[in-house]
Amino acid sequence: MAVKKQIAKKAKKQTPKANPAKKKLVNLPEVILPSPEKVEAWGMNSFSMSSVLKPTSEKEIEEIFxxxxxxxTKIAFRGGGCxxxxxxxxxxxxxxxxxxxxxIIDFDPKSGILTAESGVTIKQLWEFGIEKSFWPPVVSGTMFPTLGGALSMNIHGKNNFAVGTIGEHIQEFTFLTPKGNILNCSPKKNQDVxxxxxxxxxxxxxxxxxxxxMKKIYSGKMKVWPVVTRNFQEMFDYFEAEYKNSDYLVGWVDAFGSGKNLGRGLIHKSINLPKGEDPDFPDNCKLENQDLPTRFLGIIxxxxxxVFMKPFSFPLGMRIVNYLKYLSGFLSNNKPYTQGHAEYSFLLDYVPNWKYMYxxxxxxxxxxxIPKENAxxxxxxxxALCQKRKIVSWLAVFKKHKPDPFLLTHSVDxxxxxxxxxxxxxxxxxxxxxAYEMDEIVLKYGGKFYFAKDATLRPGIPERFFPKENLKKFHALKKKLDPKSILQTDLYKRIFLN
Ligand SMILES: Cc1cc2nc3c(=O)[nH]c(=O)nc-3n(C[C@H](O)[C@H](O)[C@H](O)COP(=O)(O)OP(=O)(O)OC[C@H]3O[C@@H](n4cnc5c(N)ncnc54)[C@H](O)[C@@H]3O)c2cc1C
Structure with missing residues (x-):
């Protein structure tokens, strides 16, 4: 079995430790864990030294449980590590x-329903779907998360205000509990889970x-409007005026803007082209017409x-970069253009490893x-607080959301x-x-946080933004499905076990 092989292979160089579990269990695979390796948070802000197992089948995951x-032994799942x-x-x-x-196990082109193992990435989904005129209903700003990671965090896209989070597009899943039960879950079966x-x-x-x-599309391109907004008021006004006429909306904010320019930025609104409007369809759905360019300006x-961005990675450099980006927005202000789905959706993947500039x-x-009344x-x-503390965000992104029915959802109206x-x-x-000071502002205005992004929340804060009954239900379900509390990540320990 692959887990066993992987374990055995990796363990060759180390002295195998006697495994007490072996004696107790007749059918337990001979598990010798691989040497710990560095497993890092995407933002590089924390890491653990952990033995990593890479199962390839349901059976192997069951054996690990x-x-x-x-x-x-405590287990943390990891998908794309995003x-x-x-x-x-x-x-x-x-x-x-x-x-x-x-x-990817199955796809029905009539209904658009795709069945896949949970380690399938958003990249696999869109690359599989697009040539058949389908696109994932919700995607994050990067294409590397897996379905399992996306569901665990219930990710949102730039279309959250219109279609909700990814959970709302899931028909069904099978779910292995730490007790070893496999549950079929859907909005009708095992609803709680x-x-x-x-x-x-x-x-x-x-x-x-x-x-x-998956979502049916009628073009490989979307129509995009870039719009400059000179402050927060203009950005909010545009979103409120346009969201009903948009499929996707995203704002970039220059966090260095101050005074009457506080919140200045650029919006990219886009719509899917309706059926029959694109003469190049379905040709422009071919993968070669979608992939992100591999060179910048055709050269680099x-x-x-x-590496080229690195020299700007200090506060003054970033102030200049943000300002130039804002000014460049005026060149194309309100001039619509068409853009491939992948190009529009995965802007952050344009520059692989951009995080290394940090x-x-x-x-x-x-x-x-934050709820819309107070946002x-x-x-x-x-x-204003960030500017006062002289710690200004280098990249700030603004989105509109709507509530959804999931227990620990981050989303708000x-x-x-x-x-x-x-x-x-x-x-x-x-x-x-x-971050602690910002927490107090967010909580004062009735706001929430998102575990997928978090690195700083302290114990006691979730109790201040999740409804009491939701947390109670979560802890009760955890006790029922995972009575030995096998599943633990550093995030869980930081906010709930400290
Ligand atoms: C550049 C960038 C842009 C992003 N943009 C967005 C965005 O626009 N919208 C958004 O919502 N998020 C965004 N994210 C966050 C990202 O979508 C989430 O963190 C997502 O959960 C990552 O999925 P993953 O597969 O990498 O999971 P990981 O980060 O590896 O894990 C996330 C969680 O899922 C659990 N998990 C993983 N697989 C399984 C499984 N099979 N079963 C049960 N639990 C599992 C893990 O234990 C962990 O708790 C972005 C991240 C990056 C780096």
């Missing part, structure tokens, strides 16, 4: 990396096979771009979600702001202190 139950903080690392146990559990595992940040069990309804390989330090992303006031206060901050061991205390 058996092993963990008998040896009282969570910015410690959501997929484990300082006190095994990391189960599901990225090799990644087959369906609505809690989606958003349950990997703490209730393992997503196995997932059925997702994209993978080197972060080295030798690291980064955190601070994303808050402008809250973001104005947050931006309102707006979010995702702010990237540089940090290092030298500045860590100051950056974290700023």
């Amino acid at each position: 058996q092993y963990a139950a008998y040896t009282d 969570s910015y903080g410690d959501a997929a690392i484990n300082s006190e146990g095994i990391v189960v990396d599901l990225s090799n559990y990644n087959k 369906f609505y809690s595992a989606i958003s349950g940040f990997g703490m209730l069990g393992c997503f196995l096979e997932v059925k997702i309804k 390989p994209k993978s080197w771009m972060w 080295k030798p330090g690291y980064m955190i992303q601070y994303q808050s979600f 402008q006031e809250a973001f104005e206060e947050i931006f 309102g707006y979010s702001m995702a702010m990237d901050f540089p940090a290092s061991d030298r500045t860590r205390e100051k950056v974290w202190a700023l």
